[in-house]
Amino acid sequence: MVSRALRPIALMVIAAAITVGMSAPLTANNSADASGDGFDVGNWSDPDDKDHRIRWNPCQPAVTFAVNAKLAGGTASARDAAVADTRAAFKRVSNRTGIPFSFAGRTAEIPTNGKDQSWSDRQKSAEIVVAWVNQSRAKFRTNLMSDGDGGYPSGVGGWMMRAWTNSDGNWQAAIGRGFVVLNAAHNSTYKAGFGSGVTRGALLLHEIGHVVGLGHVGSTAEIMYPTMLDRQYSRYKTGDRAGLSRVGKSLGCISGASDAWPQI
Numbered sequence: 001m002v003s004r005a006l007r008p009i010a011l012m013v014i015a016a017a018i019t020v021g022m023s024a025p026l027t028a029n030n031s032a033d034a035s036g037d038g039f040d041v042g043n044w045s046d047p048d049d050k051d052h053r054i055r056w057n058p059c060q061p062a063v064t065f066a067v068n069a070k071l072a073g074g075t076a077s078a079r080d081a082a083v084a085d086t087r088a089a090f091k092r093v094s095n096r097t098g099i100p101f102s103f104a105g106r107t108a109e110i111p112t113n114g115k116d117q118s119w120s121d122r123q124k125s126a127e128i129v130v131a132w133v134n135q136s137r138a139k140f141r142t143n144l145m146s147d148g149d150g151g152y153p154s155g156v157g158g159w160m161m162r163a164w165t166n167s168d169g170n171w172q173a174a175i176g177r178g179f180v181v182l183n184a185a186h187n188s189t190y191k192a193g194f195g196s197g198v199t200r201g202a203l204l205l206h207e208i209g210h211v212v213g214l215g216h217v218g219s220t221a222e223i224m225y226p227t228m229l230d231r232q233y234s235r236y237k238t239g240d241r242a243g244l245s246r247v248g249k250s251l252g253c254i255s256g257a258s259d260a261w262p263q264i
Helices: 076-097 184-189 200-211 238-245
Strands: 005-017 043-044 051-053 062-070 101-106 128-133 155-165 170-183
Touching: 005 051, 005 101, 051 170, 051 184, 062 076, 076 101, 076 200, 170 184, 170 200, 200 238
Parallel strands: 062 101, 062 128, 128 170
Antiparallel strands: 005 155, 043 051, 155 170
């Protein structure tokens, strides 16, 4: 049944990963979970004061994602490797959340807000778009990445949520669009793959973590720590995995989400 009330919630998260060697203190909006600083998940309180976990509907056939890797490397093989790393990162997120993801192919899209439309309304190639950007070139820049005190970050990830009431007047809410933009100026900082060092795989896992509802944490052991560090392995750690389990399939389906968010 089509929901009787549909509205975009004025609730969007954009969170950045800082390149190695820089610090980024936690803020109130990125505070660690009360049970510890290993993971951070969020809730939205509806007008009836009921809390809803901020998450995707894990029961849709698939959450689609497309990749714009034009600036991910100087050769075709380097760009292919970036796409492969992105697909591998989504597979890891799916394994931890139970959310099905489907690769919709390559795209020329760069997530950015328009004059009269938000990035989430403009997105056409997939429900999540991952794109490498160049903030010094108008054709390849995005207004979703801000220039801070230390310059542009290595990456930014975000989501858009909508809420609606069902035929019984009960509120439901779900994320339905997401984005990741990665700073091509930092390409040389990140090693391909998910091995040791400062890797592109870890950066992708971090930003996609934001896309599915995770916030920054205070523990340096976790991928969701806001500074990209030199690690022995680029994989989700204990706190990351705990957070991913709290935004995934274990919480059940979100009724009406496909009406609120036409799938791409």
